[in-house]
Amino acid sequence: MQKLLIEGGHLLNGKVRISGAKNSAVALLPASILADTKVIIEGLPDISDVETLSYLLEEIGGEVERKGQTVHIDPAHMTAMPLPNGRVKKLRASYYFMGAMLGRFKEAVIGLPGGCYLGPRPIDQHIKGFEALGATVTNEQGAIYLRAKELKGARIYLDVVSVGATINIMLAAVKAKGRTVIENAAREPEIIDVATLLTSMGARIKGAGTDVIRIDGVEQLTGCMHTIIPDRIEAGTYTIMAAAQGEKVLIDNVIPQHLEPLLAKLREMGVHIEEGEEQLLLHRGNGLKSVDIKTLVHPGFPTDLQQPFTALLTKAEGTGVVTDTIYQARFKHIDELKRMNAQIKVEGSSAIVQGPTPLEGAKVKASDLRAGASLIVAGLMANGVTEITGLEHIDRGYANLTEKLDELGARVWREEMSEKEIQQFQNS
Numbered sequence: 001m002q003k004l005l006i007e008g009g010h011l012l013n014g015k016v017r018i019s020g021a022k023n024s025a026v027a028l029l030p031a032s033i034l035a036d037t038k039v040i041i042e043g044l045p046d047i048s049d050v051e052t053l054s055y056l057l058e059e060i061g062g063e064v065e066r067k068g069q070t071v072h073i074d075p076a077h078m079t080a081m082p083l084p085n086g087r088v089k090k091l092r093a094s095y096y097f098m099g100a101m102l103g104r105f106k107e108a109v110i111g112l113p114g115g116c117y118l119g120p121r122p123i124d125q126h127i128k129g130f131e132a133l134g135a136t137v138t139n140e141q142g143a144i145y146l147r148a149k150e151l152k153g154a155r156i157y158l159d160v161v162s163v164g165a166t167i168n169i170m171l172a173a174v175k176a177k178g179r180t181v182i183e184n185a186a187r188e189p190e191i192i193d194v195a196t197l198l199t200s201m202g203a204r205i206k207g208a209g210t211d212v213i214r215i216d217g218v219e220q221l222t223g224c225m226h227t228i229i230p231d232r233i234e235a236g237t238y239t240i241m242a243a244a245q246g247e248k249v250l251i252d253n254v255i256p257q258h259l260e261p262l263l264a265k266l267r268e269m270g271v272h273i274e275e276g277e278e279q280l281l282l283h284r285g286n287g288l289k290s291v292d293i294k295t296l297v298h299p300g301f302p303t304d305l306q307q308p309f310t311a312l313l314t315k316a317e318g319t320g321v322v323t324d325t326i327y328q329a330r331f332k333h334i335d336e337l338k339r340m341n342a343q344i345k346v347e348g349s350s351a352i353v354q355g356p357t358p359l360e361g362a363k364v365k366a367s368d369l370r371a372g373a374s375l376i377v378a379g380l381m382a383n384g385v386t387e388i389t390g391l392e393h394i395d396r397g398y399a400n401l402t403e404k405l406d407e408l409g410a411r412v413w414r415e416e417m418s419e420k421e422i423q424q425f426q427n428s
């Protein structure tokens with residue numbers, strides 16, 4: 001088991017290239033189950049979620065061949081093998097095996113998903129969608145059993161705007177008989193990316209990226225080639241790092257429009273940002289002013305950037321209020337930031353950040369993926385060395401993190417933890 005060490009205070013300079021989007025990749029891999037022939041996906045990020053999903057595809061009989069950032073998946077010999085536990089619990093997106101396997105085999109047995117614990121993360125809307133399409137869904141000892149004689153298109157109104165439910169229903173509906181309409185659908189760029197792959201496979205989908213998606217079922221889907229969009233959350237994290245500790249930083253391979261809510265808030269804080277077609281350039285300014293942020297469904301401020309943004313606010317002059325309306329308890333990073341001298345108070349679904357407070361290096365624990373990102377932002381700014389444990393969370397979503405930070409001039413390295421440290425970590 002490793003820990004991440006950061007010697008803070010060094011200015012970041014240079015270029016960082018953003019990897020393919022985690023939240024696309026984790027849906028595109030299971031989507032390959034629906035094809036009859038080989039699916040080729042390019043631009044895969046080097047993260048543990050991708051590795052785990054690749055193993056799951058192999059567990060059900062897929063032939064998965066990875067060459068750098070490209071993966072070839074031959075789904076021809078896949079079967080409806082139950083996946084009740086094991087790797088399924090390591091990540092959130094294993095829930096996409098429900099929609100994809102139901103779509104192809106009309107049956108699936110999948111354990112309840114894991115992923116970041118951000119407070120309760122129900123999947124009732126996914127189940128509502130599968131049932132509307134004609135499936136019987138039962139929860140037996142922590143595994144979801146899905147069975148259908150036939151899947152038939154239906155009109156499904158999501159009571160909650162959900163990324164996972166929107167994609168899962170698309171996966172289950174592309175081979176159903178007739179038309180499915182998803183109303184109050186989520187509108188994230190990753191949903192468009194999944195719809196693009198499915199369309200290249202032969203699916204008929206209209207409206208992805210709006211809140212009404214229409215899907216006309218087809219009998220057969222075939223293999224294709226697809227390139228993943230850049231990761232807007234990874235890009236946003238490096239943009240926040242550049243705002244916190246950058247002198248001149250170029251963020252390469254981004255779609256700036258995907259980051260508008262973040263860029264607007266950073267500009268309000270006084271950060272200088274130049275937008276290119278696929279790049280962002282940040283220059284060091286004259287101090288930062290505090291702002292308030294409220295996370296909302298897309299295209300609002302993304303909840304996945306709330307935690308790293310909170311760390312940045314410790315450097316800004318004044319009081320900033322951070323409210324998370326998507327995951328009201330997504331504040332596990334706050335106690336760790338406080339260990340580093342941050343002045344933050346949590347009240348209900350808001351964190352009130354008083355700045356500027358010079359941060360001090362400390363031993364801290366990443367409780368989830370973006371809590372980890374928040375601690376990295378803090379560590380880059382802090383005096384002295386910060387030691388971060390819980391890297392298994394960070395490795396789920398940040399490809400080649402130490403290499404990318406090293407290229408920007410940060411002093412960041414990994415070390416093996418001693419037996420005693422592992423014990424302390426497991427007991428904390």
Ligand SMILES: CC(=O)N[C@H]1[C@@H](OP(=O)(O)OP(=O)(O)OC[C@H]2O[C@@H](n3ccc(=O)[nH]c3=O)[C@H](O)[C@@H]2O)O[C@H](CO)[C@@H](O)[C@@H]1O
Nearest residue numbers: 023092093120121122123124125126160161162163164326
């Ligand atoms: C793998 C992936 O893409 N993960 C992202 C996805 O997670 P995920 O797909 O799990 O998140 P959802 O969009 O489904 O969740 C949004 C909100 O709806 C609620 N909800 C969701 C489904 C449901 O059936 N019932 C219900 O009540 C959730 O508790 C949450 O409050 O979107 C989140 C919100 O942008 C991001 O933080 C995650 O990074």
Ligand SMILES: C=C(OP(=O)(O)O)C(=O)O
Nearest residue numbers: 092093115116304369370
């Ligand atoms: C919450 C996240 O991921 P997941 O849904 O995969 O747990 C995230 O990417 O911030």
